[in-house]
Amino acid sequence: MANDVWVYIEHKDGDISPMSYELLGIGKTLADGLGSSVCAFIIGEKVDDLAKEAFYYGVSKVYAIEGDVFKGFRPDAYAKAASSLLSKYTPEIALFRATSQGTDVAAASAAQLQFGLCTDSIGLAIDGGKFKMTRAAFGGNYTVTVVNEKAKPQIATVRPKSFPMPAKDTSKSGEVVKETFSIAEADLNTKILDFMKSEVAINLVEADIIVSGGRGVGKPEGFKMLQDLAKVLGGALGASRAAVDSGWVAYEHQVGQTGKTVKPKIYIACGISGAIQHLAGMRTSDCIVAINKDPDAPIFKNASYGIVGDLNQVVPKLIEKFKSKLGR
């Protein structure tokens, strides 16, 4: 139907992260608000397994484009296929995850369709029949609500973990509508030569627990201790810009306006003062624990629990106590 809500299902080399289906829950809520249905759309070399999983998460219809040319994600191939589906069916709303792949396809598809999109949304709602997309601006100091009253579909990318995962029900199934879309290999611009897997086991953006360090950590070895705490908790290691710029820890760990935006359930900030540009990347975490020597550090104004003290004494104590309580 023309006012359906479509959700792009992200996958990579046949590797399916359950997180790919997280938007089906909010997609359903929006569709209910519009009196329509949530549908999934999938592009890939083979789509049947992905479609089956989408049915488990509550959609009854999956639109798909299959082909050898879609082995491995390539933005031009995927965006051309996606925009062909979106212009044929013109759903009311199309949602993508604000990951590298989701952003690449959403942006290129919107450009093909010649209109803008709202990126990295943290709130989505139907309000008086209108689709409202909410996102953070200026380092999270402001929240802006964006609408698109001129073009369809209204495209949004959604920050991972902004909405609860829908429940999985393996008894459900549905219909796969396969569309053909051909594009010649010679007409594509890119070729993937290799993928070098990161040694960092847990993806910062998807982590439920993050242990993060700032200027107060003082030295590269300090991050070893934070890494130990992260490991005990099954979490990921984060860092402030000051720590990254000092060369103590790699940029891939940076949280903040010029790093990653994260929304874990627990964020433990060690030796981080809480500069605006760092808060921008983590202030929506569910629970923030701050450890800092300076009782006036702005981080304490944003922390659920604050510990005024030397992290070199506090962190080893936390490691010891977590280990004994959790039996690790």
Added chain:
Amino acid sequence: MKIVVCIKQVPDTEAEVKWDIPNGTLKREGIDSIINPFDEFALEEALLTRENYDGDIVAISMGPDKAADVLRNALALTVNEVHQLTDPAFAGSDTYATSYVLASAMKKIGDVDIVFCGKQSTDGSTGVVAAEIASQLGFSQLTYVSKVRSVDAANKKIIVERAIEGGIEVVEAKLPAVISVIKGINEPRLPNLMGIRKASKMEIPKWSADDLGVDKGKVGAAGSATKVVEITVPPPRGAGEILKGEIEEVAASVVDKLIDMKVIK
């Protein structure tokens, strides 16, 4: 080889930006402006590419009069040519309208081989303009680039590394390409005194909507499909509890509270 670098002026990331909420505009008075931090890496990568493979660099920036400062800085760093894309009609452009203006500038510049952009701006932070430029022009779309491995201008090929979730992807792409770079791809240099002096006297040429041949109905607030309808200040988190006492007790208390959340598996 012709290299274009897109740069943007943004409010200082250390400054507390104030928004005039009823009018939906940014209070720019008293706020220092800087070059978008990600664009410094794009500019440096353009300079490195010119050094390693030869070519000319054209720096462009879309923005109001004051934004000429970032182009002057690019001139001080010895880029060959700059153009400021400025027109009252551009004000309020959304991501598509912005990328349409920038893509129009690429067409006017002509024979572009590589376009460097920063991963995102620190003000709007949409992070999609580079991809939208590539998609409109049919150029290779290379986002989140952490390393340029090689450029083969004669055979119109480039090999880059992309830092994406879970690792590094190595991609070979046809030129022309639009490349958005991440922080850490290089160490941006500072201009020297002579460069600054020379740049201070140089003219910043301006291109208007008419110069670029853009359809004014497709740009600015009026021509943009997406618009901001509401701006709010998110409620403060509210300071929580400061745990006081001996480290031993405090640590035990926070450990219990966190375990009670049932998040730790």
